[in-house]
Amino acid sequence: MTPSLIAWLSAPDDVRERRARIAEYLANEGYELPSSPRNADYDEAGTVHRVRGQKMTVAYSVVDQDGRRVYHYAEYEVDHIMLRRIRRGEEWALEHLDLIPSILRRGRVVVWEIGHIIYEGRRRFLSPEGEKYRLRVVIQQQRDGRWWVSSFHPRPSR
Amino acid sequence: MGKLLVLHYYAPWDTFDLLPGERWPVYVAEDELYEFRLQLLRDRRTDQLVGFSNEGGDLARDYKRLMELLAEHPVPGRYDVPDLGLTDATLPEIITAIYERYVAGREPEFVYPIVEHAPALRVADEEAE
Numbered sequence: 001m002t003p004s005l006i007a008w009l010s011a012p013d014d015v016r017e018r019r020a021r022i023a024e025y026l027a028n029e030g031y032e033l034p035s036s037p038r039n040a041d042y043d044e045a046g047t048v049h050r051v052r053g054q055k056m057t058v059a060y061s062v063v064d065q066d067g068r069r070v071y072h073y074a075e076y077e078v079d080h081i082m083l084r085r086i087r088r089g090e091e092w093a094l095e096h097l098d099l100i101p102s103i104l105r106r107g108r109v110v111v112w113e114i115g116h117i118i119y120e121g122r123r124r125f126l127s128p129e130g131e132k133y134r135l136r137v138v139i140q141q142q143r144d145g146r147w148w149v150s151s152f153h154p155r156p157s158r
Numbered sequence: 159m160g161k162l163l164v165l166h167y168y169a170p171w172d173t174f175d176l177l178p179g180e181r182w183p184v185y186v187a188e189d190e191l192y193e194f195r196l197q198l199l200r201d202r203r204t205d206q207l208v209g210f211s212n213e214g215g216d217l218a219r220d221y222k223r224l225m226e227l228l229a230e231h232p233v234p235g236r237y238d239v240p241d242l243g244l245t246d247a248t249l250p251e252i253i254t255a256i257y258e259r260y261v262a263g264r265e266p267e268f269v270y271p272i273v274e275h276a277p278a279l280r281v282a283d284e285e286a287e
Contacts (some may be wrong), residue, residue, distance in 0.1 A: 006180060052170040080168055084213060087166065087175060089183025089202065111194050118194060118214065129202060131185070138214035150171065151214035155186050 006083060015057070019078045022086070031091050034098035036060065039105075040072075049073070051142060064104040064119075070139050070147040072100060081152050092128055093154045096135055099123075100152055103137045115141040124157050132157045160236035160246045163209065167260060172217040174256055176239070177209040184209055192227045195220040207235070210249065217253075218261045225250060 009025060012018050023033050036042075040060035047058045049071065056073035064070050077097070085094050099121060107119035121135040138151035166175040177184065177199070184199035187207065192198075199209035210233075212220065233249045242255045 054170060080171070080173075084175065087177065087181050088199070089181065090185075115219075116216075127185075127202075131202075133185075136214075140216070153186070153213060155189075 006087065009083065009086070010079070015075050015078050019074075019082075022078065022082050025086070026091055026094060029091055031095055033094060034096070037098040037101045040101045044071075049146065051076075051148060056148075060101075062101040062104045064139070064147075065106065065109075068139070068147045070104055070149060072149045076149070077152075081149075085153070090127075090154055093125075093133075093135065093152070096125065097152065099135060100137055100149060103135060104139070107137065110136065120155070125154070127154070160238045161208075163237045163239045163252070165239055165241040165256070167256065169260060172219075172261060173212050173215060174217070175209065175211045175213070176237075176252065182208065186211075191231050192224065195224045195227065198233065207233075210252075217257055221253070221257045221261065224253065228253075 005025070009021050010018060012021065019033075026033060037060070040062050042060050044058045045060055049056050049058060051073065054075070056071075056075050059072045059074040059077060061069050061071045081097075082094060085091055103119050103121040107121050109117060110120045111118040117139050119137045119139070121137075124132050124134055127133055133154040134157045136151070136153055136155050137149060139147050140150045141147050162178055163176040164179055166177070168174065178201075183202040185202050186197045187200040188198040189196065195212060195215045197211040197213060198207060199211060200206060201208045212224075217224075228250045236246045236248060237252060238245045239247065239252055239255070242252065242259065244252060244255055247255070
């Protein structure tokens with residue numbers, strides 16, 4: 001384990017530079033970040049929203065299976081989803097980040113409660129150790145009513 | 159002495175990871191039992207319970223219910239969390255310390271909506287008559 005890796009990945013002020021460092025690290029580990037998904041809406045890309053007091057840049061949005069517009073933020077993807085997967089040794093899952101729109105549209109709803117929905121993709125994936133996983137996307141609702149992607153993580157599939 | 163846990167807190171989203179180190183290969187072993195408000199993390203090599211997370215949750219919203227769930231379904235073990243100044247602490251003690259440090263007393267900038275929007279009507283894919 002390399003204690004300083006996360007600090008190095010998080011160091012640049014610019015989100016694109018942080019993403020570039022993560023991409024470089026992943027490439028060294030044999031993984032590749034996917035291109036932006038084609039089946040997403042980019043009309044508001046680059047727009048800045050305030051989420052819990054933090055400025056977040058819209059990467060894209062998706063209208064989910066129940067008609068909610070769900071925003072996916074560039075900073076959140078890099079600083080939380082990507083770093084978390086790296087902390088947990090789940091780098092392989094980042095190769096499938098472009099599946100978020102598909103999971104929101106066609107995934108199974110695992111949990112639906114006020115302001116909080118968990119979707120699970122229908123496809124199963126093998127981890128490098130050969131374990132079967134499904135990918136989950138969690139969305140939450142802000143005070144202003146907007147929905148946003150708050151997690152993308154693998155969950156073992158029985 | 160308990161097992162070492164390193165705290166990674168994601169403010170202002172009120173989520174945390176508790177792992178044995180800065181990075182650790184884990185998988186989510188259990189979350190349904192805790193109504194998806196807590197993930198039990200197991201080491202991918204040894205299968206031992208080694209960490210906890212509330213990724214995808216919200217400690218400000220979930221704390222009270224999470225304490226109830228942990229009372230109903232206790233997690234065994236005692237842990238040292240130097241980031242919180244805790245030694246030989248139980249999981250509820252650790253989560254309470256996180257809550258008190260990062261959530262309690264904070265001006266609420268985020269309040270969960272109390273009204274759910276009605277989902278859009280689903281229409282079958284059939285040709286109009």
